[in-house]
Amino acid sequence: VCDNMAEFEAAKHQWSLPSRPGLQISEDEGDAPFQAMPLLSVAEAEQHIEMLRSFPLEEVGTSDWLKQSEIIGKLNIQAHQSAAQRSDEFVLEALQTWEKVPLLVEELLRVEAWRTHALPALRGLGVGRAMRLYFVLYHEAALTNLLEVVLYHG
DSSP states (O other), X not given: OOSOGGGOOOOOOGGGOTTSOOOOOXXXXXXXXXXXXXXXXXXXXXXXXXXXXXXXXXXXXXXXXHHHHHHHHHHXXXXXXXXXXXXXXXXXXXXXXXXXXXXXHHHHHHHHHIIIIIHHHXXXXXXXXXHHHXXXXXXXXXXXXXXXXXHHXX
16 A cells, blocks of 8 residues: 555556557547438338327327337437438438328327326336336427427428
8 A cells, every 4th residue: 555645656558658649639520420320221211100100198108109119219310310411311201201290290299298197197106117107208309309300401
């Protein structure tokens, strides 16, 4: 044990050697959009969008509803990625082609009604439902975000 901290020397690591340069970040790369691999292919996005359907209020939070919610989350991320990269906005085009934008608005209104009327009654029912309740609230945010990019960029 070292009694004097002045005598303490940090361990030498490969990344701390003065002969090796650290991470270099170019000043002109800071504003460039991140070029990531697409989350969904055009065919996957079109297939998912074609299969989107409306759920009655009673089915909000069911397994099938959660599967569609996951798809909407992926579509949201892909739509934002395409917009940020100024690349092919195939999610927006497919939503318009398959006339699913009104469905997204209906789903948003349905989830908002669920949050307003059903959520307060469900809050005290137990811990086991907490994640499912969270996913419904996350779905509302994802729908809002997807509609934002569709209406702004579309």
